[in-house]
Amino acid sequence: MTALPRPTVLQRLHGxxxxxxxxxxxxxxxxxxxxxxxxxxxGRLGADPSRTLEHGLGLWALRFxxxxxxxxxxxxxxxxxxxxxxxxxxxxxxxxVVLHFLTYVGLDRQFEWFAILKDVTRRxxxxxxxASFLFLIPLAITSTxxxxxxxxPKAWTRLHRLVYVVVLGGAVxxxxxxxxxxxxxxxxxxxxxxxxxxRLVAPR
Numbered sequence: 001m002t003a004l005p006r007p008t009v010l011q012r013l014h015g016x017x018x019x020x021x022x023x024x025x026x027x028x029x030x031x032x033x034x035x036x037x038x039x040x041x042x043g044r045l046g047a048d049p050s051r052t053l054e055h056g057l058g059l060w061a062l063r064f065x066x067x068x069x070x071x072x073x074x075x076x077x078x079x080x081x082x083x084x085x086x087x088x089x090x091x092x093x094x095x096x097v098v099l100h101f102l103t104y105v106g107l108d109r110q111f112e113w114f115a116i117l118k119d120v121t122r123r124x125x126x127x128x129x130x131a132s133f134l135f136l137i138p139l140a141i142t143s144t145x146x147x148x149x150x151x152x153p154k155a156w157t158r159l160h161r162l163v164y165v166v167v168l169g170g171a172v173x174x175x176x177x178x179x180x181x182x183x184x185x186x187x188x189x190x191x192x193x194x195x196x197x198x199r200l201v202a203p204r
Contacts, residue, residue: 029092125176132169
């Protein structure tokens with residue numbers, strides 16, 4: 001009797017991942033936000049708590065946007081298939097973008113709408129960040145299976161290519177928001193450009 005081949009490490013990993021509910025990724029993704037909340041109550045956000053919170057939430061938003069965009073290249077290069085988690089990763093990213101925006105409006109600008117209006121019309125890094133946020137809203141709204149059926153796969157796919165603009169906009173927003181250009185935002189921008197370039201070039 002011929003012995004069955006042993007499953008590879010990748011096959012074993014896929015077997016484990018199939019048993020992981022997607023909602024657990026969402027819960028795990030919110031842990032950094034809860035940590036920031038704890039630090040806020042404990043007085044551990046430094047001399048400028050609102051700016052620290054705003055920056056931290058925005059950075060995690062960018063990280064999750066990049067993680068969602070990296071799912072397809074990761075599968076193509078390594079064979080690791082995380083596609084079933086991509087939608088929830090995108091929703092986690094959207095949650096952090098909303099929290100980042102609310103922190104800016106409520107804590108940084110304290111609901112001074114005239115000052116906010118000046119920011120979104122005159123300060124380029126805020127214009128780019130706000131535009132990226134607006135582009136992300138229809139992607140979050142249409143992230144359900146019902147919306148995919150309603151729009152049709154082709155139209156839905158074309159719409160969700162806006163994520164390329166969102167990720168690049170988020171990386172540029174991060175780079176322009178710092179007074180100097182340290183390595184960190186440049187690294188994030190390079191990663192974002194590489195992933196968008198891969199997604200545009202690889203299919204051809």
